[in-house]
Amino acid sequence: MKGVLATEKRGIRELGAEEMVGWDEVTQGVVLHSFDTEVENVAHIRPEERPYSDFNSYTATVASWRVIKPVYNRDVCIDCQNCWVWCPDTSIISRDKQMLGIDYDHCKGCGVCVEVCPTNPKSLLMFAEAEDNEEALAKWPEKKKKEK
Amino acid sequence: MAITSIKNLKEFSTTNERFEGAHLLCPGCAHSMIVRELLNCTDDNLVLATNTGCLEVSTAVYPYTSWDTSWIHIGFENAASAVTGAEAMYKARKRKGTLKDPDAPVKFVAFGGDGSTFDIGFQWISGAVERGHDFTYICLDNENYANTGGQRSSATPIGAHTSTAQAGRVSYGKKQKKKDIVGIFAAHGAPYVAQLSPNKWKIMAKGFQKALETEGPCFINTVSACTTEWKFDPKDTIHVTDLATDSLMFPIYEIINGTKLNILYRPKNIIPVEEYLAAQGRYKHLFKPENRHVIEQIQKEIDEKWEYLQRREEASV
Structure with missing residues (x-):
């Protein structure tokens, strides 16, 4: 079962995955299932192993909101996870205490991760959305000397 | 399963996220930082409810x-x-033995913005706390009705410009003081009441865990910097929150059983509140010569409140 829809005209019935109903038809309430199959405790299942349903916003994208994007430089990163804890969009992918990269489907380009990055030079920097990641990495700034 | 113990950020980052991206909150919104942290600090099953507000309209x-x-x-x-x-239903079914997995711990959490906590939902929360249910209420305090265009709420501090308390030739913004919501719920005798902030992630995670573990109604007020209505750049969310806690505009403290106050964070260098106000567009007008007295008033009230909190902690009441 994907979801349950209760409308005045057609009563309570199941909602198919591809089916879209206008919000004005939903008068009594709607139940959306985050997963296609029943799951025991989501806290014990890694995101890549979860049976996400089409109603889960994980399957949607907000990439079009971005005008600037963060680019990640593995060589400078110290895996402090500051970016992970303060990312508002669950877009920093961390597994086994390691920072793996940025989820560009869900990142809105706010730049919080760059601000909280403590390394010198920063291991995350904002670039224009149109810029190629490889090109961005090629012009990464040098380590800044401490001002005395 | 016991609640995850959080020693450092690396360990904390191994949790499996239960709050998904592609919600429609503004870029740089602190709401989702707070919600993610609550969902990440426990392994238990959660039952959540949310008042209408930014969080609700953007995540569903x-x-x-x-x-x-x-x-x-x-x-x-x-x-x-x-x-x-x-x-109440969960407890009744547990008693009757009709639960599928009666041993799995379940935590009950409600979220609300400051509009629905300080104003509109106030008596509902007060009633729920008085009835003594085992739940945690978390207020995401961004000091205005951000969802509907930034109207004043009773959480808006004095001097702030909002769309219904505008600053201009005649007025300097909101003229009334902010409600002491933490004090109000401490006066209900709730077992755990606290004010926390997302920039101090460890204090916040520990506070959340304490609230979830505590039996009975718990209330937590969290500072949620609003890039749209406080008018600052989205990337500065954590910076502005840092200024808020270091200027003691938002002191971080807890009150246990309504009778014992602990200060959880003492800034090493207390900064003047002017720095916090200057970082936001909504206080821009206060820096005109005719409005300077409002800044002095805010600073005076902060100093008095900090003095009061310290004396309460010292006296252990």
């Missing part, structure tokens, strides 16, 4: 939901009632 836009846990929204004011109803 039909046909998508961003929640990987049980989550319900009913009205503007009744997240506390909804979640305490679920809690």
